[in-house]
Amino acid sequence: MNADRMMAYLKAKGLSYLLPALSGNGHMFETVIDKLKEGASAKALENVKSQDPEKRQKVADSMGMFFEMVKRNLPRLSTNTQRKLAFNMFFNHLTLGQEARDRYRGKYGEPPPFLLVISPSMRCNLNCFGCYAWEYNKSKELTREEVSEVIRQAKEELGIYFITISGGEPTIWPHLFEILEEHNDVFFQIYTHGMMIDDVMAKKMGELGNVHPAISIEGGPKETNERRGEQAYDKILASMDRLNREGVLFGFSVTHTRKNHHAVTSDEFIEEMLKHGPSFGWFFQYVPTGKKPDPSLVPTPAQRLERYAAVERFRRTKPILVYDFWNDGEATEGCLAWGRKYLHVTASGMVEPCVFIHMALDSIREKSLVEILNSPCFKEARSMQPFNEDHRRPCCIIDNCDVLPYLCRKYTLVPTHDGAERIVTDLHEALARNAEAYRQELERQDAGASVHPAG
Numbered sequence: 001m002n003a004d005r006m007m008a009y010l011k012a013k014g015l016s017y018l019l020p021a022l023s024g025n026g027h028m029f030e031t032v033i034d035k036l037k038e039g040a041s042a043k044a045l046e047n048v049k050s051q052d053p054e055k056r057q058k059v060a061d062s063m064g065m066f067f068e069m070v071k072r073n074l075p076r077l078s079t080n081t082q083r084k085l086a087f088n089m090f091f092n093h094l095t096l097g098q099e100a101r102d103r104y105r106g107k108y109g110e111p112p113p114f115l116l117v118i119s120p121s122m123r124c125n126l127n128c129f130g131c132y133a134w135e136y137n138k139s140k141e142l143t144r145e146e147v148s149e150v151i152r153q154a155k156e157e158l159g160i161y162f163i164t165i166s167g168g169e170p171t172i173w174p175h176l177f178e179i180l181e182e183h184n185d186v187f188f189q190i191y192t193h194g195m196m197i198d199d200v201m202a203k204k205m206g207e208l209g210n211v212h213p214a215i216s217i218e219g220g221p222k223e224t225n226e227r228r229g230e231q232a233y234d235k236i237l238a239s240m241d242r243l244n245r246e247g248v249l250f251g252f253s254v255t256h257t258r259k260n261h262h263a264v265t266s267d268e269f270i271e272e273m274l275k276h277g278p279s280f281g282w283f284f285q286y287v288p289t290g291k292k293p294d295p296s297l298v299p300t301p302a303q304r305l306e307r308y309a310a311v312e313r314f315r316r317t318k319p320i321l322v323y324d325f326w327n328d329g330e331a332t333e334g335c336l337a338w339g340r341k342y343l344h345v346t347a348s349g350m351v352e353p354c355v356f357i358h359m360a361l362d363s364i365r366e367k368s369l370v371e372i373l374n375s376p377c378f379k380e381a382r383s384m385q386p387f388n389e390d391h392r393r394p395c396c397i398i399d400n401c402d403v404l405p406y407l408c409r410k411y412t413l414v415p416t417h418d419g420a421e422r423i424v425t426d427l428h429e430a431l432a433r434n435a436e437a438y439r440q441e442l443e444r445q446d447a448g449a450s451v452h453p454a455g
């Protein structure tokens, strides 16, 4: 270990013991977190291309919000969660990860992604309408060894210490906890319906400290039970209460549709969530892919704008960190896909550019992650980013609808399940119409016109 790395190790190790010890000491604890926030924000800004002060401020704010979340929640987290957060973030991500990222950048001339999503299995015991993962072949699964190897590559070759496990329902995949334990140097987020999280599983998560579930919910009991089945809402809240008791850092995940618009953008929804302990929340919007794609479920342009305003309001007024996978394009300088910031390994080993683009060319069973990232298709897609200069419309599926058909055609990307190509064939026209309507809605808003009520 060289001297710099040794110093960073000792600092992170010290921090991982200091933070739990300071959690009860308001002033000193806050000072330490504020110092960490300053350092991390400065580091994040080094990678921002734009010199526009407003855009740079968005990135700094986004980092600041993360540390405010840590400050708010650390005292209630299990000791192991506190230690893992500190050590995985400040040594593994910022030191070991940075060394690997610098090596990669030196060799390939651009930074590697910072996040990897792996869906080891597409099996699920629910049957939600609009499930984006439903059509994948459920008999195909990654082995424990394959997942472990891909995580090794992510860490050592790309410097990735943030890994999301999705699916399907990840808690059904039999090797989940073995992997979480084996790679305890990684910050794992898992997208789950939450209903398998019993007392034993919640306790195990609190003990491991490096696993952060994001539990799917659709708004209140009516919307949630309608999509996820009878009693789903109560079961989800009970799981949240268990995670809260065990000091697990966890969040919620919402899919915004035309139907649940009011339920998920209301203050009441967030206030109800806060009673059950999530520290963060993700807003996704329905994309017509997967099970019986239904363009009429896509939020209207006005609803998408109202979600944007709601998320901003929650951030200002509620003690919870909320992110929007599309509307936060300003904080990420555009789309994250095609390995610019992340990529998705499916249960069959195929590597998709984004969890919502079910088209691919390469498999981890034949190529390394580095080779796939540097394939002509992924490289050209990244060279086209941002797909436009207005980062409120970052997406190559729902905002910049010419991009995906062009790349699919040019590189003959293959659908990763039956019917996935519909996103660039018969569903394309509806998506393009909606994209244009959203562009016009933004234009009207920018011109100071009033936003139409949601329809």
Ligand code: SF4
Residues within 6 Å of the ligand: 124, 125, 126, 127, 128, 130, 131, 132, 133, 134, 167, 168, 169, 193
């Ligand atoms: S939406 Fe999620 S919980 Fe529902 S069926 Fe699909 S994978 Fe399962």
Ligand code: SF4
Residues within 6 Å of the ligand: 325, 326, 334, 335, 336, 337, 354, 355, 356, 394, 395, 396, 397, 398
């Ligand atoms: S393709 Fe769309 S959904 Fe996927 S990362 Fe880019 S903006 Fe997000």
